[in-house]
Amino acid sequence: MSLFCIGISHHTAKVETRERYALRRSEEALRAGSGCAEALILPTCNRVEVYGAADSTIGTGEIVRCLAESETIEDAGAFYRYEGEDCVRHLFRVVSGLDSMVIGETEILGQAKKAYENARASGNAGPLLHRLFQRAFRAAKQVRSRTEITRGAVSVGSVAVELAVKIFGDLRERKVLLLGAGETSERTARALSSRGVTDIRVTNRSHERAETLAAVVRGHAVPFGEWANQCAEIDILISSTSADEPLLTPGILSPLLRERLDRPLFIIDIAVPRDVAPEVNEMDGVYLYDIDSLQSIAAQSLALRRQQITAGEEIIAEHVSAFRARYGQLGEAAKYPPGSAGFDEATLRASEL
Amino acid sequence: MDRQLLIASTLCFFTALVRTLLATRDGISLHGRFNFFAIGLGFLFQTAFLTIRGHALGRCPLTNLFEVFVFLAWSVALIYLLIGPAYRLSLMGAFTAPLVFALQTFALAAPIDVAHHSRLPANPWLEFHASISMIAYGAFALACVAGVMYLVQERQLKTHQIHSIFYRLPPLTNLFAAITRLLWLGFALYTAGLISGFFTGGPLPRLKMVCAFAVWLFYGAILQGRHLRWFAPKRVAALCILAFSAAVSVLWAINFVSQTRPV
Numbered sequence: 001m002s003l004f005c006i007g008i009s010h011h012t013a014k015v016e017t018r019e020r021y022a023l024r025r026s027e028e029a030l031r032a033g034s035g036c037a038e039a040l041i042l043p044t045c046n047r048v049e050v051y052g053a054a055d056s057t058i059g060t061g062e063i064v065r066c067l068a069e070s071e072t073i074e075d076a077g078a079f080y081r082y083e084g085e086d087c088v089r090h091l092f093r094v095v096s097g098l099d100s101m102v103i104g105e106t107e108i109l110g111q112a113k114k115a116y117e118n119a120r121a122s123g124n125a126g127p128l129l130h131r132l133f134q135r136a137f138r139a140a141k142q143v144r145s146r147t148e149i150t151r152g153a154v155s156v157g158s159v160a161v162e163l164a165v166k167i168f169g170d171l172r173e174r175k176v177l178l179l180g181a182g183e184t185s186e187r188t189a190r191a192l193s194s195r196g197v198t199d200i201r202v203t204n205r206s207h208e209r210a211e212t213l214a215a216v217v218r219g220h221a222v223p224f225g226e227w228a229n230q231c232a233e234i235d236i237l238i239s240s241t242s243a244d245e246p247l248l249t250p251g252i253l254s255p256l257l258r259e260r261l262d263r264p265l266f267i268i269d270i271a272v273p274r275d276v277a278p279e280v281n282e283m284d285g286v287y288l289y290d291i292d293s294l295q296s297i298a299a300q301s302l303a304l305r306r307q308q309i310t311a312g313e314e315i316i317a318e319h320v321s322a323f324r325a326r327y328g329q330l331g332e333a334a335k336y337p338p339g340s341a342g343f344d345e346a347t348l349r350a351s352e353l
Numbered sequence: 354m355d356r357q358l359l360i361a362s363t364l365c366f367f368t369a370l371v372r373t374l375l376a377t378r379d380g381i382s383l384h385g386r387f388n389f390f391a392i393g394l395g396f397l398f399q400t401a402f403l404t405i406r407g408h409a410l411g412r413c414p415l416t417n418l419f420e421v422f423v424f425l426a427w428s429v430a431l432i433y434l435l436i437g438p439a440y441r442l443s444l445m446g447a448f449t450a451p452l453v454f455a456l457q458t459f460a461l462a463a464p465i466d467v468a469h470h471s472r473l474p475a476n477p478w479l480e481f482h483a484s485i486s487m488i489a490y491g492a493f494a495l496a497c498v499a500g501v502m503y504l505v506q507e508r509q510l511k512t513h514q515i516h517s518i519f520y521r522l523p524p525l526t527n528l529f530a531a532i533t534r535l536l537w538l539g540f541a542l543y544t545a546g547l548i549s550g551f552f553t554g555g556p557l558p559r560l561k562m563v564c565a566f567a568v569w570l571f572y573g574a575i576l577q578g579r580h581l582r583w584f585a586p587k588r589v590a591a592l593c594i595l596a597f598s599a600a601v602s603v604l605w606a607i608n609f610v611s612q613t614r615p616v
Contacts, residue, residue: 152520167526168524261582264526301515
């Protein structure tokens with residue numbers, strides 16, 4: 001029995017093509033339509049892949065037709081196919097985040113586990129796919145723990161959250177002020193909220209707009225005239241007004257800092273032109289980041305992740321070799337059909353996930 | 354035999370140091386556990402060395418500068434093993450190992466292991482005074498280490514130059530909390546050491562007393578400044594480094610002077 005993978009991803013097709021195959025197909029239907037002994041569909045926002053095991057070669061067209069639920073195939077060229085050891089390596093790379101659009105992202109591991117659990121529960125993943133995926137999860141875990149592939153945030157919002165965590169540690173007791181009601185500041189506030197921040201204050205020249213955004217981020221609106229006084233209380237300031245001149249200068253901040261000498265102030269200035277004078281960053285305990293510095297850190301993180309790809313590939317190569325050594329022609333495990341003594345529920349313990 | 358134990362201990366700290374440097378160079382994840390166990394093993398060898406030396410001397414092994422440095426290194430490792438994991442400052446091991454390694458390498462390399470015949474008989478108060486003061490120095494040393502970590506992290510945050518170590522260092526507020534606690538711990542132990550010095554029964558050497566009070570006042574001033582919020586956290590971190598450098602210099606000077614002429 002041999003392993004294969006047929007799929008479409010962000011590397012080979014645009015979203016309008018991928019979305020035609022993104023609807024979840026039944027693995028039973030796929031097995032019935034193609035004649036696979038085992039099948040598992042891995043659908044994510046960036047890929048749809050079918051992992052299968054069969055005694056005879058199954059054509060790519062058959063799988064694509066089953067996925068499209070159509071006899072005519074328009075996008076056959078967008079699909080790729082890996083067999084045997086290449087299929088094993090591809091899965092290990094995918095689950096480890098090496099093949100992701102954002103290298104090192106960790107969501108894919110959860111999606112793969114969910115896809116595997118569905119296929120296992122429905123009886124479509126047999127012994128070969130079971131062992132393949134268990135090995136893939138181990139490989140992914142090692143790639144994460146032994147390399148820096150997941151280090152660093154790669155979006156403006158997540159960089160801001162990461163910096164906040166590096167300054168304050170626990171964010172639950174922190175107070176945040178949104179100065180201006182821009183879209184990026186809303187996203188950043190949501191990201192902070194997801195890390196436990198509950199005290200979010202919103203101020204804007206239009207109080208009505210401030211109240212609307214406060215409702216969205218589950219905070220409360222404060223009058224615009226009070227924003228400077230709020231700086232004595234808050235820990236994080238996210239500024240995104242459309243002011244022509246800097247609103248916050250060392251002259252305004254200096255007397256407020258005396259009241260908060262041992263509490264850092266993290267300022268995220270995502271306005272263009274900037275709302276906060278750059279000299280503010282020179283003040284003790286104040287950490288000022290504008291949009292360029294946040295984007296630069298995101299780019300640094302991405303570069304750091306790219307540097308880790310080689311180390312990740314080495315770990316994956318070890319696991320591919322181990323898998324090949326253990327399962328010979330990558331099909332030996334399948335000599336125990338589902339339901340036999342060699343392949344029962346105990347073997348496929350969900351706890352192994 | 355006892356020096357071999359100390360060499361083995363030094364090698365353990367050297368291993369932790371090399372491992373940290375290699376991990377940093379290769380950009381791979383550094384497991385705090387490795388450093389913790391390397392330092393733990395080094396600590397066991399140190400303890401064995403001090404025990405053997407103590408039995409041979411029939412007193413606490415603080416009779417010459419060599420033993421003072423080893424005891425100080427032992428105190429640093431002890432405080433790290435006690436507080437490092439508790440405060441989730443596992444990376445502190447990466448900073449502690451070089452300090453302990455440097456102290457022990459200096460002790461082994463310098464010709465300072467000179468047999469010193471004590472003029473005084475074994476005195477429990479004197480030994481308590483000396484050992485508790487050394488453990489206080491261990492706490493001050495780790496406050497200094499945490500101060501270095503704070504300044505490294507603060508510098509990266511200020512300059513926006515985020516390096517690999519940024520992700521491994523603890524948050525600023527956690528580091529500052531650790532600095533404050535270590536300062537209080539060291540100050541309390543040092544105060545106990547100073548007070549116990551008055552119960553030793555012997556004549557109190559003036560130079561030692563002046564130096565010891567100067568160190569006590571320095572740390573007291575840092576804590577007072579911290580308490581009254583005169584100093585920003587960055588300044589407290591810098592003062593911890595300065596104070597420990599001064600304290601070690603004073604410690605060395607006191608021992609050097611007391612071995613060359615009576616004080």
